[in-house]
Amino acid sequence: MFTSQLDPAQRVSALKSLASEDFDILIIGGGVTGVGAALDAASRGLKVALVENQDFASGTSSRSSKLIHGGLRYLEQYDFKLVREALHERELMVTTLAPHLVKPVAFLYPLHEKYRERTYVGAGLALYDILRGFQRALPWHKHLSEKKIAEIAPSLRGDLINGAIKYFDAQVDDARHTLSIARTAARHGAVIASRVECEELVREGKRVVGAKVRDLASGKKITVSAKVTVMCAGVWSDQLHENFGIKPGYKVAMSKGAHIVLPKSAIKSEAGIILKTTDSVLFIIPWGDQWIVGTTDTPYKADRSSPVASREDVEYIIEQANRVLLPKIKSSEIIGVYAGLRPLVANSSSSSTTKLSREHTVDRPVPGFVSIAGGKYTTYRIMGKDVIDLAVNDLRRIVAESVTEKLPIIGADGFFALEQQSAQLSELSGLSESAIKHLLNRYGSLINEVLAIITEDKKLAQQLSPELPYLKAEVIYAVTHEGAQSVDDVLSRRTRIAFEASDGGESLAMPVASLIAPVLGWDAAAKKSSVAEFMKLLKSERAALTKLLSQVNS
Numbered sequence: 001m002f003t004s005q006l007d008p009a010q011r012v013s014a015l016k017s018l019a020s021e022d023f024d025i026l027i028i029g030g031g032v033t034g035v036g037a038a039l040d041a042a043s044r045g046l047k048v049a050l051v052e053n054q055d056f057a058s059g060t061s062s063r064s065s066k067l068i069h070g071g072l073r074y075l076e077q078y079d080f081k082l083v084r085e086a087l088h089e090r091e092l093m094v095t096t097l098a099p100h101l102v103k104p105v106a107f108l109y110p111l112h113e114k115y116r117e118r119t120y121v122g123a124g125l126a127l128y129d130i131l132r133g134f135q136r137a138l139p140w141h142k143h144l145s146e147k148k149i150a151e152i153a154p155s156l157r158g159d160l161i162n163g164a165i166k167y168f169d170a171q172v173d174d175a176r177h178t179l180s181i182a183r184t185a186a187r188h189g190a191v192i193a194s195r196v197e198c199e200e201l202v203r204e205g206k207r208v209v210g211a212k213v214r215d216l217a218s219g220k221k222i223t224v225s226a227k228v229t230v231m232c233a234g235v236w237s238d239q240l241h242e243n244f245g246i247k248p249g250y251k252v253a254m255s256k257g258a259h260i261v262l263p264k265s266a267i268k269s270e271a272g273i274i275l276k277t278t279d280s281v282l283f284i285i286p287w288g289d290q291w292i293v294g295t296t297d298t299p300y301k302a303d304r305s306s307p308v309a310s311r312e313d314v315e316y317i318i319e320q321a322n323r324v325l326l327p328k329i330k331s332s333e334i335i336g337v338y339a340g341l342r343p344l345v346a347n348s349s350s351s352s353t354t355k356l357s358r359e360h361t362v363d364r365p366v367p368g369f370v371s372i373a374g375g376k377y378t379t380y381r382i383m384g385k386d387v388i389d390l391a392v393n394d395l396r397r398i399v400a401e402s403v404t405e406k407l408p409i410i411g412a413d414g415f416f417a418l419e420q421q422s423a424q425l426s427e428l429s430g431l432s433e434s435a436i437k438h439l440l441n442r443y444g445s446l447i448n449e450v451l452a453i454i455t456e457d458k459k460l461a462q463q464l465s466p467e468l469p470y471l472k473a474e475v476i477y478a479v480t481h482e483g484a485q486s487v488d489d490v491l492s493r494r495t496r497i498a499f500e501a502s503d504g505g506e507s508l509a510m511p512v513a514s515l516i517a518p519v520l521g522w523d524a525a526a527k528k529s530s531v532a533e534f535m536k537l538l539k540s541e542r543a544a545l546t547k548l549l550s551q552v553n554s
């Protein structure tokens with residue numbers, strides 16, 4: 001009855017539903033928190049709508065370090081509740097909820113000193129392993145000898161390192177995961193539309209009874225009727241509270257975090273590396289044929305929609321990584337850079353963003369309106385459950401409990417079996433086994449839908465570029481099933497070409513536009529404008545890199 005397919009026809013039908021139906025819950029924001037809340041509410045049997053004013057995950061939820069983790073550094077802050085909760089979510093995602101997307105990843109914690117540091121870090125990692133409880137999808141931590149470290153990570157400086165401890169966390173393509181949750185919510189009946197902005201609330205007396213939203217494609221205003229409006233707007237929360245004339249119970253401080261992306265050849269290591277810095281930690285994270293290195297943590301006050309890394313951010317990351325790496329990373333090796341904004345629930349007694357709590361806050365400032373902010377990507381499911389638990393009080397009827405702990409997201413079912421059948425799938429489809437593995441790790445059991453596109457047109461089995469594994473069929477699938485509506489959606493979030501390709505995807509913008517134009521009904525002018533919009537974003541995101549490289553070359 002319901003479908004997970006997000007395409008142009010579904011969007012038209014969603015806009016119609018927004019205008020004509022009465023919803024139990026209207027969610028503002030299509031980041032991981034909003035889509036998690038939409039899935040939680042829809043799977044309790046509620047009638048749900050979600051509006052996102054840009055693309056799904058285009059805010060913080062596509063710009064994280066992409067780790068599904070307990071957060072080792074929160075142990076040092078004695079935040080055991082947060083760590084335990086996050087580790088439970090990590091196990092759930094790796095084993096049940098999203099095993100096609102959330103993968104274990106090994107990290108080395110280098111030690112500089114033989115006894116005291118080893119005891120301290122070893123005890124911390126033992127606690128980290130214990131806090132996850134009896135579920136054990138990921139291996140236990142392990143102390144490594146200097147010889148073993150040299151084998152696993154030849155790039156770690158042997159003259160400085162006295163040992164290392166290997167431990168496991170997990171990683172995910174955040175934008176893809178968020179989109180998959182949105183599609184799962186749609187499959188359970190949620191009405192979902194991106195590029196629809198919530199502009200104001202509708203009130204009856206003091207009670208909020210819905211919102212006025214604008215379809216940014218047509219400019220048309222729609223009044224959505226909903227018993228409860230749930231705001232999941234991340235770093236936009238303060239701004240929206242102000243626009244809505246609402247006095248919230250919390251404020252959201254923004255902290256910018258930047259990452260650089262390097263080719264695999266830049267660092268020789270079979271595992272990721274975590275380094276302690278003065279205020280926080282730096283991760284060197286394996287990412288396909290690249291490394292993602294970051295992050296920074298600096299207070300931020302500028303434009304929320306387009307945070308960019310500064311030259312200082314990039315220099316800081318290189319400097320921190322180079323404390324332990326040999327050969328050192330050179331700025332000329334960097335292929336990509338991105339930055340995101342952490343929504344930190346501000347506590348007036350604290351001024352430094354590194355000290356602000358990573359836990360989330362739920363709020364009900366007026367009847368019919370609740371909101372949530374803060375938290376971590378890893379705990380999105382709990383955030384969704386908590387905010388819907390609060391929202392249902394306003395429905396004044398008995399509502400079923402959350403079932404998301406037992407609800408795998410689309411593509412998860414049958415994944416482990418399909419993984420073992422990759423040779424057969426390769427034979428049946430004519431694609432290489434590595435292409436099948438690439439598709440399985442992005443679509444899971446929905447691989448059939450991508451393969452069906454290739455059956456229709458064999459040319460779409462070709463790679464989009466020899467540098468990266470994405471197939472042309474995936475670009476088509478992005479617009480026929482995944483709600484992509486622009487070149488930027490495809491290059492920045494349905495694929496991660498914008499930070500994985502050495503030119504940021506510049507050379508692929510027009511080929512992608514040509515592939516999606518017929519599906520989206522674009523003429524030549526619309527194609528050109530979508531390419532131009534992507535190029536503008538790319539230029540601003542890579543400005544720091546361009547500056548740095550021109551300095552190196554001059």
Ligand SMILES: Cc1cc2nc3c(=O)[nH]c(=O)nc-3n(C[C@H](O)[C@H](O)[C@H](O)COP(=O)(O)OP(=O)(O)OC[C@H]3O[C@@H](n4cnc5c(N)ncnc54)[C@H](O)[C@@H]3O)c2cc1C
Pocket residue numbers: 028029030031032033034051052053054055056057058059060061062063064065066067068069196197198199232233234235236240255256257258295339340341342343373374375376377378379
């Ligand atoms: C650098 C960095 C690294 C991080 N690394 C990790 C990590 O490794 N692991 C981890 O667990 N967490 C990590 N986090 C935290 C995590 O990414 C965030 O907590 C999470 O993504 C926040 O999701 P959200 O949905 O609350 O916000 P967002 O993703 O920002 O979503 C809010 C959405 O609301 C939409 N919106 C705003 N106004 C309107 C409106 N008027 N109408 C409709 N929609 C609107 C926005 O467009 C946006 O899409 C990191 C964060 C940063 C910045």
